[in-house]
Every structure is written in structure tokens, then in C-alpha cells.
Amino acid sequence: MNPIHDPGRSSSAAPPVVRRDDLAALPMLAGHTRVAVAYSGGHDSTVLMHATCLWAAARGAQVHALHVQHGLSPHAAHWEAHCAAQVDGWTRIARVSLHIRRLALVVPPGASLEAHARAARYAALADMAREAGCDTVLLAHHLDDQVETFLLQALRGAGPAGLSAMPVDIRRDGLRWVRPWLDRPRVELAAHREAHGLSHIEDDSNADPRLARNRLRLLVLPALRAAFPQADETLSACVRQVQDARVCVDALARIDLEGLRDVDGGPALSVSQLLELAPARQRHALRRWLIERSGHAPSQALLMRLSTEVEHAPDGRWQGRGGLVHAHRGRLAWVAETGRCPAPPTCRVSLRPGRHPVPDWGGVLVIEPVLRGGISQVGGDMVELRPRQGGEQFQSHPQGVPRSLKKQFQDAGVPSWARAAPLVWRDGLLVQVEGLGVDARARVRDGEPQWSLRWEAGEQAVAGR
Incomplete structure (x- = not known):
């Protein structure tokens, strides 16, 4: 497939002088013997793949090209074939292999296609990188991309998190994601591509003005750069300052939150x-x-x-x-909001330490050994989680008397919206109520082997996050 020159940033000035393999200097990969590259087959990822192969050839490292086929374009199969042919050719330079993940995207009603596809793409890249035994993934974003992201976020009214645009190096999902060329303009990548005669594909959606990034790239940025020749360097400097400010703001928020x-x-x-x-x-x-x-x-x-x-x-x-x-x-x-029915069924949970997800209730029962205030480790080895039926009674302290749950909740200041957790029963007796604790009749003496019971609600708890 012949190279297709996209209508991105252009200039009447000559491209910068770039040494033939200047972009292959990747100091952030020191000590790596294998690395993954997000490879779409487009202009930028093609240059990154080639430069990484040059880097790997000098060090005997292994390169894993990760290609995600979204299935959104009628040309997707052709792009996949192009990537396979390119990688096959690069095996003459370095040890390189291609990994492909085909997606069947179903965009939820009202969701953004771009955002949904991006999330699915990164999830697929992460899965393939882990399967290949890589802990680092290279991304081909460059200075022009960083400027576009900053301006788009500003136009959307973003705060420090959004205006920070893209980080050079970040750890997420157990992987290191590196963008080695965020300070390099696209014309430098084009110079490398032309010097090596690299072939790439062009996504026809890049010319679709319905997409905000395309409107910015094709209509706004050319005029901005014509009026302010140093716009890219200046806006990139703004991004770096916002990134520093965000670190400080986040640190202060952590301190304040601990006090709250x-x-x-x-x-x-x-x-x-x-x-x-x-x-x-x-x-x-x-x-x-x-x-x-x-x-x-x-x-x-x-x-x-x-x-x-x-x-x-x-x-x-x-x-x-x-x-x-x-x-x-x-x-x-x-x-x-758990999305569950108002009265989930009774569920049985093994009485052993750990986090026990209960999907029917949309939460997790946490069981831990304690020295006081718990239920005995001796006895039935299962507990039951039941919904409130009415008529249940709870005794808050040994000298008290059993009273209705409603009255106990009111006295303890537990709001109505916090009373939806399941009741914990053992051997036919109510032993624990979230918000009230362990029933006094079920507590054992301090020092005896005992368990504490705690309910955590919500999808985040079930996912262990």
C-alpha cells in the first residue's frame, strides 16, 4: 500500500533537519528487553514502530506491535492486512511480532462513540501487552496532538485534570504507558518517514468535520499558527505548568480529605x-x-x-x-445506585476471613479476625444475608433490651438511605446490622477467637477497587 499523505499540519518552510535515526533514541526504555507499541498503521504509529525496531535492533530487544481493529470502518480488514505486511518486513530489522485484537463495539445509548472506542482500545492494548509479557506500552502522540488535546479540553471547560492533557509517562492498569515524542512536532515524524520511505494508511475519518478534533486540526489550528507562529511551543509550556499545578492541587486535596x-x-x-x-x-x-x-x-x-x-x-x-x-x-x-431489585434474595456466605462479593446485593461482606466486639469463631460456619422483613429486634448493649430496628436506627442516627444493607443471621439469630454493629447477644468476651463483619456497598466494592 502506498503512503497516503494526510491533510494535517503543513508549512511552506523546510522540515527540520533530523538525523536519519534521531527518533530512535528512546532513553526511557533503558534496561528493557521487550516493549509493546500501539500500532494502528497510521502515519504516527508507523514512524514509532519503525523507530522502536531500530532501537531494538541495536540492543537485541523484542518489539510487540499491538493492533486494535474497532470494526467501525469498511477498510478495517485492509488496514489489518497492511499492518501484518509491514511487521513482516520489519522482521529484517529486529525481533518483532504482531498482535491483533478485533472488537465488536456496542455503544450504550447516549454515550460518545469516540470515548467508548477509546476506552475499549486502551483495554485491548492493556490485555495484549500483558499477554505478550510487556510492562511498557509506547504511544505515538506528539507535540501537535498535545496542543490539540489542551485546546479541546479548554473549549470543554475542563479543570486542571483535563488541561493537563496527556502525560509523557504514566502507570495505569499495572502497565507503564509512555509517549516519547510529546515534545516533538509532527513534521519531525514526517521527515523520518520520508527518509526511510515508510508506507502508512490514512483513516478516512480524519477528514470528517463532524468530529471536534478534526475541526480544530483542519480549520482552527492553521489560522492560529499563522497568526502566532510560536503557538505550539507556548501552549505546550502551558500544559507543563498545568501538570505541575495539578500535582500540587492533588497533594493538598489528599491532606484536606484526611482531615474530613x-x-x-x-x-x-x-x-x-x-x-x-x-x-x-x-x-x-x-x-x-x-x-x-x-x-x-x-x-x-x-x-x-x-x-x-x-x-x-x-x-x-x-x-x-x-x-x-x-x-x-x-x-x-x-x-x-446498585441497580438491584428492592428485596434481593437470602444469600449464604462462608464464615471465613476475606472479602466475599455478593452480586445479588451489590456489595461485599468483609470478615476479619478481631480481639473484641465480634461474633464467635466457634459455631456455624455460614452466615445468611437477608432483607428486612419487619419485626426484627436488635439489642445494642448487654444491659439494654431488644428493640425494633427502626427505633435503634433512629437512636443511632442512621439515616433511612443507609439502612438498605442486608441483615446478617447465623444459626437462626440476627447477629449483625450495618450501622448498628453486632447484636449484644451475639458478642463474645474480649480475647476469645472472634470475627468482625462489615458490609461495603456499590460496584466499586464488588470490583475490589
Whole structure:
């Protein structure tokens, strides 16, 4: 297949002088004997694959080309064949092999095709890299891509996380993802491709003006660069400053969040201590907390509402992605939407230490050995998780008397939305209620072998994150 020159960045000036194999200098790979490269067959990934093969040839290293076929283009099979032919030719340079993952994308209603395809692509790349025994994946993003990402995020109203654009080197999903050319303009890659006569494919969707990045690349950036010749270098410097600022902001948010947590280390936050922080620090601490609890970055609108409304809504509720933020008795809690039916069935769980996922209930029962306040390790080796039926009674302390769960919840200040956890029964007796603890009649004396029981709700708990 002949090279296809895309309509990307162009200049009437001569391309920079680049030594023949200048781009093959990859110091971040020192000590590696194998490396994976995300290889689509396009211009940039073709140059990266070739440069990595040159790097590997000088060191006897193994290169694994990872190709993801999304199945979205009628030309996908031809692109796959092109990549296979290219890799076969590069075996004359270095030890290189091709790995292919074909996807059958089903985009959820209302979801972004671009975002869904990107997430699926990275998941496929990660799987293939692990299967190939690689801990590092190279990505071919360059300076022009970084500038585009920064401007797109700015136009979307992003905060420090979005404006940080793409990191040069990051660990995610147990892998190291490296972009070695984020400070190199695309014309340098083009010079390398032309010097080596490399063939590449061109995705016809790159000319589709319906995609925001294409509109920016084809219509906006040429005019911006004509008016401000140093735009790329200046905007890249802005990205580096935002990345530094984000590190500082995240560090402060971690410190603030530790001061807001319940004294017992629970997941709720103190409203009074939150209000002692300046509004900007409140929002950053809440953002980090919600990412921890829900696994998703909250919208700026939700953070603004929380920082302005919590003080005046002691029993407020705020909808977030995948759940609700609840205020009750001076505490903020996140309650995930599990999508389960109101009354899940009774489930049996083995009474042994560890985390025991209970998908029907959308959570995990955590069992751990303790020295006091638990149930005996001697007796039935199973517990049952049951929904509330009405009429259950709980005894909070040895000198007390059994009372209805509703009354005990009210006295303990457990809000109604936090009473949905399953009741834990053993040998026909109610032994533990989340929010109230272990029934006094089931507790054993301090020092005897005993278990603590704790319920963690939500998809994040089930996934162990």
C-alpha cells in the first residue's frame, strides 16, 4: 500500500533537519528487553514502530506491535492486512511480532462513540501487552496532538485534570504507558518517514468535520499558527505548568480529605470540617472523595452545588454519576445506585476471613479476625444475608433490651438511605446490622477467637477497587 499523505499540519518552510535515526533514541526504555507499541498503521504509529525496531535492533530487544481493529470502518480488514505486511518486513530489522485484537463495539445509548472506542482500545492494548509479557506500552502522540488535546479540553471547560492533557509517562492498569515524542512536532515524524520511505494508511475519518478534533486540526489550528507562529511551543509550556499545578492541587486535596474523614476511618465526611475550608479547597477535596467512592470524576456543576448548598441543606441529596451524595446529622455520605431489585434474595456466605462479593446485593461482606466486639469463631460456619422483613429486634448493649430496628436506627442516627444493607443471621439469630454493629447477644468476651463483619456497598466494592 502506498503512503497516503494526510491533510494535517503543513508549512511552506523546510522540515527540520533530523538525523536519519534521531527518533530512535528512546532513553526511557533503558534496561528493557521487550516493549509493546500501539500500532494502528497510521502515519504516527508507523514512524514509532519503525523507530522502536531500530532501537531494538541495536540492543537485541523484542518489539510487540499491538493492533486494535474497532470494526467501525469498511477498510478495517485492509488496514489489518497492511499492518501484518509491514511487521513482516520489519522482521529484517529486529525481533518483532504482531498482535491483533478485533472488537465488536456496542455503544450504550447516549454515550460518545469516540470515548467508548477509546476506552475499549486502551483495554485491548492493556490485555495484549500483558499477554505478550510487556510492562511498557509506547504511544505515538506528539507535540501537535498535545496542543490539540489542551485546546479541546479548554473549549470543554475542563479543570486542571483535563488541561493537563496527556502525560509523557504514566502507570495505569499495572502497565507503564509512555509517549516519547510529546515534545516533538509532527513534521519531525514526517521527515523520518520520508527518509526511510515508510508506507502508512490514512483513516478516512480524519477528514470528517463532524468530529471536534478534526475541526480544530483542519480549520482552527492553521489560522492560529499563522497568526502566532510560536503557538505550539507556548501552549505546550502551558500544559507543563498545568501538570505541575495539578500535582500540587492533588497533594493538598489528599491532606484536606484526611482531615474530613470520620475518626473511625469510615467513608463519610464531616460537614463542619468541610465548611472550614475555602470553597476552592472544598471542591478539590470533594472531587477526590467522589472519585474514590464512585470511580468517576464528578461534574463541576455538582461540586459547585455541594460547596454552596451543603451548609444550608442538613438533610440534602445531590445526584451524581452512579449514585447520590447524602447529608445527614453533619456527615456527607456517598450511596451508590446498585441497580438491584428492592428485596434481593437470602444469600449464604462462608464464615471465613476475606472479602466475599455478593452480586445479588451489590456489595461485599468483609470478615476479619478481631480481639473484641465480634461474633464467635466457634459455631456455624455460614452466615445468611437477608432483607428486612419487619419485626426484627436488635439489642445494642448487654444491659439494654431488644428493640425494633427502626427505633435503634433512629437512636443511632442512621439515616433511612443507609439502612438498605442486608441483615446478617447465623444459626437462626440476627447477629449483625450495618450501622448498628453486632447484636449484644451475639458478642463474645474480649480475647476469645472472634470475627468482625462489615458490609461495603456499590460496584466499586464488588470490583475490589
